[in-house]
Amino acid sequence: MCPTLPYNTGTDLEDVWSLVSGCTPVSMGCDNCAARTAMLAAGTTFDVRINWDMLQHPRNIKAPTSLFLCPFGDLFHERVPFALAHAALKVIRETPQHTYHILTKRASRLVSFFEAQKIPSNVWLGVSAENSKWGKDRVEALLTLRTRATNLFVAAEPLLGDLRAIDLRGIDWVIAADEKGQNARPVSTAIVQDLEAQCLESNVNFLNTIGLQVVRWGSISSNYINRS
Numbered sequence: 001m002c003p004t005l006p007y008n009t010g011t012d013l014e015d016v017w018s019l020v021s022g023c024t025p026v027s028m029g030c031d032n033c034a035a036r037t038a039m040l041a042a043g044t045t046f047d048v049r050i051n052w053d054m055l056q057h058p059r060n061i062k063a064p065t066s067l068f069l070c071p072f073g074d075l076f077h078e079r080v081p082f083a084l085a086h087a088a089l090k091v092i093r094e095t096p097q098h099t100y101h102i103l104t105k106r107a108s109r110l111v112s113f114f115e116a117q118k119i120p121s122n123v124w125l126g127v128s129a130e131n132s133k134w135g136k137d138r139v140e141a142l143l144t145l146r147t148r149a150t151n152l153f154v155a156a157e158p159l160l161g162d163l164r165a166i167d168l169r170g171i172d173w174v175i176a177a178d179e180k181g182q183n184a185r186p187v188s189t190a191i192v193q194d195l196e197a198q199c200l201e202s203n204v205n206f207l208n209t210i211g212l213q214v215v216r217w218g219s220i221s222s223n224y225i226n227r228s
């Protein structure tokens with residue numbers, strides 16, 4: 001699932017695993033999709049395609065690495081068969097030295113897939129929540145996996161409104177990010193502060209990346225491990 005930020009690929013500890021390229025919009029958080037902008041700028045279409053040739057990519061990385069899945073698409077897009085997620089899960093299980101972050105706006109498909117699977121402890125499962133309206137059902141769906149997943153996160157990205165209608169208890173991390181680019185919609189300081197307070201009340205870790213150019217997923221994982 002595409003982030004609105006460019007995820008860091010510049011160190012030997014963080015990488016991306018681009019199993020899917022291309023997507024279709026699902027909600028207002030997609031209006032300025034950074035993946036679409038980047039792919040169109042690169043002269044490719046934004047049609048959904050599966051990059052089977054990338055499947056073994058994590059096996060070629062020896063040092064423990066934090067990998068963000070599908071920054072230019074969504075592993076749980078309706079046109080992506082579960083066969084790809086099954087194949088990815090096999091690689092994930094066989095590379096326990098790595099940490100994997102899977103983020104989607106299609107929470108019901110993520111849950112449909114993982115409710116029938118043992119969830120490896122090196123997987124972080126997350127949903128996007130740009131505001132209460134669009135995030136509520138996704139977070140509720142994600143929380144149905146609570147007892148079986150080690151790490152659940154909410155990407156409040158791009159943060160477009162408050163999340164007050166969402167019960168965040170049981171989520172491990174909320175990561176707030178603003179939109180980037182020419183048509184970026186601004187986020188108010190009040191909304192960010194309110195989300196931070198809500199996380200505090202709900203005993204959820206909060207990471208504010210507003211204004212940063214890069215989200216360091218490896219750092220987030222390390223923080224979580226240190227906290228545990």
Ligand code: SF4
Nearest residue numbers: 002023024025030033
């Ligand atoms: S779900 Fe993510 S990748 Fe797909 S259109 Fe929306 S923002 Fe872009």
